[in-house]
Amino acid sequence: xxxxADLSRLADIVVPPPLPWWPPAPGWWIIxxxxxGAAVITAVAGLARWxxxxxxxxxxxxxxxxxxxxxxxxxxxxxxxxxxxxxxxxPRAEVASLTGxxxxxxxxxTSASDAFSQGAAADLARxxxxxxxxxxxxxxGVARRWVTHHRGET
Numbered sequence: 001x002x003x004x005a006d007l008s009r010l011a012d013i014v015v016p017p018p019l020p021w022w023p024p025a026p027g028w029w030i031i032x033x034x035x036x037g038a039a040v041i042t043a044v045a046g047l048a049r050w051x052x053x054x055x056x057x058x059x060x061x062x063x064x065x066x067x068x069x070x071x072x073x074x075x076x077x078x079x080x081x082x083x084x085x086x087x088x089x090x091p092r093a094e095v096a097s098l099t100g101x102x103x104x105x106x107x108x109x110t111s112a113s114d115a116f117s118q119g120a121a122a123d124l125a126r127x128x129x130x131x132x133x134x135x136x137x138x139x140x141g142v143a144r145r146w147v148t149h150h151r152g153e154t
Contacts, residue, residue: 055085055089059082059085060147063140063143063144066140068140069139069140072129072133075127075136076128078127078139078143079124079127082146085147086110089150090110094106100125101125104116104117104121104122104125107121110150111145111149115145115146116146120134120135120142121138121139123139
């Protein structure tokens, strides 16, 4: 009889073949579909937001084209740009008739600050009447900030 403890009868361990990388398991397909769906939703939402804010980009470009605000005419141009932005973002009946102090109060209310009625931007109410501009840089900065951060209804 042969000795069962004889090591010459040992055989190598049979290793199964490695798992293939393709096709992936169903869980990976689900994760890939979810990630693709999230990417599409994010892209569509980003495109919609970019289109909704086109009026802001156009207004900022016009403000940049005005350059330094030093004359009543350039301050009136800033006010006109702000009025066009407001007409896009708010109901026409609420914005179209505003002038002077009521216009500045509207700008303050929609920007959650009083930079228009209290600060250098108060020149916007006097600009159509030829009043000198006190601080054109501050006026332009406040106008840019309002265009960028106002809370519109659209």
